[in-house]
Amino acid sequence: MSKFDEQIVEALISDTSFIRWAKGKQPEDEGKWMRWKAGHLKNEGEFNEAVKLVKTLSFNSSAISDLEISYLRQKTFNQTSKAQSQRKGRSLSILIRAAAVLFIPLLLAAGWLFLNQEHWKSAYTTLASNQSGQDVTVYSPKGTRTVVQLPDGSKAWLNADSYLTYSPVFNSNSRTVQLEGEAFFEVQKRKQPFIVENFGPSVKVYGTRFNVNSYREEPTVTVALETGSVALQVNNTEQYLTPGEVSSFSREQKSIRIEKKDLAPYLAWRDGQFVFRASSLQAIFNVFERQYNVEFQLEDQYLGQAKYDATFTNENFEKILHLLELTAPIQMEYTEGYFNKEGDYIKGIVKVNAIK
């Protein structure tokens, strides 16, 4: 066997077409590299080695959703065109401007945004304004809730850390919105169906009140129906919910379960309440991370597995932590978030330890 020639491997790795082909991204170069192989039989070892390298070093891409990217695009470019003369003064970096009550009311072809209810801390919301009917994404940051008035008069209450995308002019066949996160919808009766696309089955309705919970990081998508009727589009068939029913869709198993349930845990968030029924501590922490823009750091993941029933009504965060400590066998140490000298918000951290 001839000696292994490093330089051949190096030459292949230096060729971008080779890397792309070996990754499977450039099938049109299949012929080219097969011919190369046939012409360099002596160097089959080097060739295979180089392919192996590319395959071993196949990187994933970042888990950031399309909705978030299109929201960020809007935010970046709207701001530019509006504020070019004012010189951008975006206070930068670390963490939310949740506290910032910043409003950029823009005229929309046919949509308005309005935030106005007593305990609804208004949010920081940017809307795209363009005549071309490009989709609009509204984001309700961590620690805030937002009301969105949709072009057809329907209303959506967006929970913390949630995105809602819709067209400023609904078309004549359907009214379609996309949701990542949680929202309660109050849909105006119309002939065209109102469709909520999410991480689970699409929800189709004509006029009704219901809640959809579909966060990227949660394994289950739930739909809770308060009044009216909704259809879930599961594998080309439609399954209906009647008032008081909740559907839970497992994203991993792609299975759905519909049950009659107490709706309070699903709807209470709009009144600033948290109602948990047989929720794991981890699920409870997830909710608080979004609501209070903090980060829970668990000493050990098993701590998050225990299940709890709990109801919190307009309690402040420290009180909630205290109540949790009383019931669960854990100790928590809370470092409050703060604004640094530059005006950036540094997120609060809760360290969770087992009771020694």
Add this chain to the structure above:
Amino acid sequence: MGHSDSDYLGDIFEKQFRDLYFYGMKLVPISELVKDTIQDLFTELCDQKQRPREIQNIEAYLFVSLRRELLRRVEKLRKNNSIEETPIESFVFSEEDFLVDKESGAAVSQQLIKCLDELTDRQREVILLRFKHEMEFSEIGKVLEMNVQSVRNLLFRALEKIRKKITLFRDGEVHDLEVFLFAIFRKR
């Protein structure tokens, strides 16, 4: 600035954001800082006199600017004691940074990660830029402020180390083959 310029940049934003974010998070793992910096790069591109279309190789330009700006901001944050003194570890990879290989599974990734840990951050960075972002050596040179020959040396020295470990994995493959043959013969 014409309307079309912001559309042009907007499309690039949408196309490149994931990659820039991935790279930025590997350089400085502070999510909000990375997102803000990327947005500001685009805002500046909109503001400046030069038309964005005239920038040659805008992708590489974005990587160069992102790296410079991120490092500058982290330095500033550190001076203001906004972030901890402990140096940020750059280009640390974990299992979830790699695509799951259907055949070999997680075990290879674990070994790979151990192997990458033994490299310098610059070696890991050059691997990322070449294999994930598919940058040419001249572009990598601009990002890392090195000449092309040094980039090549840096990359190939790192790959040699990895390849030695991959050769070790080979023994594992023989086992796979045995299992495979066993499965076939058992069926018959």
